[in-house]
Amino acid sequence: MLAALVQEAGPVTAGCVQERIGGGITYTTVMTILTRLHAKGAVARERVGRSFAWTAVADESGLAALRMRKVLDAESDRQAVLASFVTALSPGDEQLLRDLLAQAAETGEG
Structure with missing residues (x-):
């Protein structure tokens, strides 16, 4: 998950992360993992409309x-x-x- 964010040039949505990693992981699982990474300080998020765009803070x-x-x-x-x-x-x-x-x-x- 984090590797997918590190590869991106800028902030991306959870849907984009889901597409990037593939493997049939559900959107809710992606959101859960991103939220946990955010709590650990590994990713940052910014409000975009009604959702968030995510950026890797750490590899x-x-x-x-x-x-x-x-x-x-x-x-x-x-x-x-x-x-x-x-x-x-x-x-x-x-x-x-x-x-x-x-x-x-x-x-x-x-």
Whole structure:
């Protein structure tokens, strides 16, 4: 569903999303999924007449990052959660995380 929105150049209706993904998914199912993605902050919507036009705010990796952030925000001991996460990473993923943190620090994003 999100992939269908990411491929679009601008806001689209739920009907357009339904056509794009095919597979016999009902309109109401498309609306339910879009509404849930909106609640998660993965899509934005704007009123168009009596319905909405939908736009992807995050791609699949962005949605995963949003979920990770929500889990972290829900915990009282952020340091413990992050420490547990880092120690569970493979050496390759740990190095990738270090590289990404270094890049973010260089560009002022971190």
